[in-house]
Amino acid sequence: MRRSSTLGTVAVLAGGLAATALAFAPTAAAVSPGSASASYDCGTWGGGPATLTATQSGTTATFTLTSGITTPLAVGVDQINATLTMAKAGGGTRAFTGKKNPALPMGGTVVIGPLTGTVASGDSLNSYFAGVALKMVIFGVTVNCDAVTSQTPGPFVFS
Secondary structure, eight states: OHHHHHHHHHHHHHHHHHHHHHHHSOOOOOEESSEEEEEEEOGGGOEEEEEEEEEEETTEEEEEEEEEEEOSSOBOTTOEEEEEEEEETTSOEEEEEEOOOOOBOTTOEEEEEEEEEEOOTTOEEEEOOSSOSEEEEETTEEEEEEEOSOOBSOOEEEO
């Protein structure tokens, strides 16, 4: 009898600790959808579809972009300085910047991010068509990319 009573007490205490931890855990903001696709044209550097993955923590948002663009040379870790510009519903833009990328082999798909920027609750961000949507500086060479499609399944909406 004593053994089951002890196990019951341990179970109740563990449940109470878990509930307390959840109560004090920071609230996480959500962005929807978590990922979307859009196409970019980078001129002589190529182009094609890209997948954008977004995360949010309070007013800070990050984007990681995996593109259809390939690199003609091997690129080391954190060698691509990038700015992703997104159009804000209702007017204006939001820019996400960073110098973060994994090591990319020659001919490898370009992956950039996380690129960091600031968002407000209710921001709805989509592809930017009024200028350069993605600017990358690789080994001192600037590669400008224009968005050619809106995001699918739709804009990123931040809470």
